[in-house]
Amino acid sequence: MATDREVAAIIYSQIGGDRFKVMTGAHSFSAVEQGISFKLPRNKYMFIKLNGRDLYDVSLWRAGHFRGDKWIQADCKKKTVDVYAEDLQNTFTEMTGLYTSL
Numbered sequence: 587m588a589t590d591r592e593v594a595a596i597i598y599s600q601i602g603g604d605r606f607k608v609m610t611g612a613h614s615f616s617a618v619e620q621g622i623s624f625k626l627p628r629n630k631y632m633f634i635k636l637n638g639r640d641l642y643d644v645s646l647w648r649a650g651h652f653r654g655d656k657w658i659q660a661d662c663k664k665k666t667v668d669v670y671a672e673d674l675q676n677t678f679t680e681m682t683g684l685y686t687s688l
Contacts, residue, residue: 594622597634597642600671601678602686610684625649626682630663634674641668646681 588596594617598606606612612632614625621635621642631647643665650660664681675686 590617590619590621593617593620593636597622597636597674601634601674606675606686609686609688610678610682626684630682631660632678632682637667639668641670642674643667644669644674644677644681 594615598615602609607615611627612624616623618633618635620637621633623631623633625631629649631649633643633645633647635643637643644667645665646663647660648663666677666681669677679685
């Protein structure tokens with residue numbers, strides 16, 4: 587079984603690697619349990635996780651923040667399950683409106 591870091595590296599290459607990073611402005615990539623997370627412009631985060639069927643679950647989150655002295659929690663804006671590897675880039679574009687290549 588692959589480690590979390592290996593899974594994250596595979597997902598990173600499947601979504602486009604460094605070209606993806608430049609085109610979308612994504613940054614702060616991190617390996618998470620059986621997946622990858624990264625930050626997008628406008629205070630959004632994306633999680634792509636490998637599920638038990640060797641497909642991917644993709645979720646887009648709006649980050650939590652402080653409003654005055656009150657913490658406003660993060661909330662899931664969109665979620666798609668059972669995405670094939672070859673459909674990751676199209677799914678990303680549908681969810682965010684950001685293109686992954688020219």
